[in-house]
Amino acid sequence: MDPLPSSEPRPLNAPEPGPPTSEQLRELYSLMAAVRHLDTSAVVWQRQGIIPGYAPELGQEAAQVGSGYAVDISRDFVFPTYREMGVARAMGVDMVAYMSTHKATWHGGLYDPLKSRLAPIQAVVAGSVLHAVGWAHGQTLSANGNSDLGAALTYFGDGASSQGDIHEAMNFAAVMNAPVVFFVQNNGWAISVPTERQVAGGSVAARAAGYGMPALRIDGNDVVAVFQSTRRALAHCRSGNGPVLIEAMTYRRGPHSTSDDPGRYRSLDAERADAGADPLDRFRQRLLADGIADEQFFKNAAAAARAEEEQIRTGIQALGPRPGAEMFDLVFQETTPALRAQAASWREESEHV
Known part of the structure; x- marks a missing residue:
């Protein structure tokens, strides 16, 4: 009788990338500052009636900006949920066109998915992973022996990891050796349900062993760690080594959406205790300590974020209703x-x- 195959995941077959340059580090901070300001402003817009709804990402800026910044938009393709505004911004997507979905003027955004390399915004829980695997499998079918593929990067949350679509997508991707990075932002909450009450075993990354794929469990509040890990995972996929699972441990500091009241299922004291260090402040202190940025840089980044938000708000308000x-x-x-x-x-x- 043949021995049973090993349940150990395959190793990540890509070298550690070189450290980001000082210019890249400053750009990462500027992106995080812009995303933070736009995110908190979008909640205000909803309260003012400018947009009917929004899914905040306060506290998840490092996970989103770091991973989105690692994408090569000349060959990769990203498949988001409804909470990846920071990814879109890091990829250079027009933010008025992106926010049009939250304005409810068009389904999935007014931006061009083919040009931007960002698929339409997906509101179906775990729906984006199926599209990502299909696109990635298409890459292998059209490769004709070329090992330099484009890779798919798909996002979902710890709550979505309990959906059957996640199993089907991961199993198909592993069997077909599809170049796709499954990026789960474990923000501690599946709307009102804490992770420990709906993820058996306590780790989404641990499930990768069952599919024979490499997994990385990373500090999702460290933008540099996210950037480096995502770069390495994408390189693994592009070289024809199959899929990778990344679990970025972060925390959703605000509500699940603007129609949610987190005070019904967690206290403010618990939120403060569990959230840990603010990812933006944490990165700021690192740049200061390493002499990569000074106070004037941070003032300029904040001013640029405010100016950008005003431009986006003006563009959103100018969007007329669709027929x-x-x-x-x-x-x-x-x-x-x-x-x-x-x-x-x-x-x-x-x-x-």
């Missing part, structure tokens, strides 16, 4: 009798035609 009849377009490649009847009924009631 209501558009809801019936782009549903199917070929429309159906039922959809035509619904469209006709809607026009009769709403447009009186």
Whole structure:
């Protein structure tokens, strides 16, 4: 009888990347500052009625900026959820076009996914991972022996890791050796349920062994660690070595969404105790200690973040409503009798035609 295969994950087959340059470190901080200011402003916009809803990412800036900054937009493709504003910003996506989804003017954002290399915003929990694996598998099918592939980077949370779609995506990716990085932001909460009550074993990264793929469990509040780990994981995938799982340990400091009240399931004291050091302040102190940035740099970064937010807010407010009849377009490649009847009924009631 043949011996059972080992359950040990494969090692990560990519060298440690060189350290980021001083210029890259300053750019990472500037991106984090811009994301922090835009994120907190977006919550205010929702309270003011400028946008109807938003999913904050306060405390997760390092995980998002560090991973998004590692993407090579000439060949990689990113598949986000509804909370990856920081990833989009780090990739250089037009933020007015990105925020149009939160303005509810268009599904998935007004930006061009092919040009930006960011797939449309995905609100279905764990839905983005399936799309990512499909795209990554397409890379292997079209490679024709070329080992230099583009890699997919897909995001999900610790709560989404309990969905069956995650198992199907990881299993398919491992079997097909697809170049995809599964990036889970473990922010401690699946909406109102703490991680320990819905992730068996306490670690999403530990599950990688069952799929025979490498896994990295990293400090998600250390932007440099996130950047370096994501760079290495993407290099592993691009070289034809199959998928990688990254679990970035972070903390969601605010509500799950602007319709959520975290005070119903955790106290403010517990939130302060569990959140740890603020990732932005932590990185600031590191740059100061290493002599890479001075106080004037931080003042300039804050001013640039405020100016950027004002420009984005102005652009968001200028977005007019989309034609209501558009809801019936782009549903199917070929429309159906039922959809035509619904469209006709809607026009009769709403447009009186």
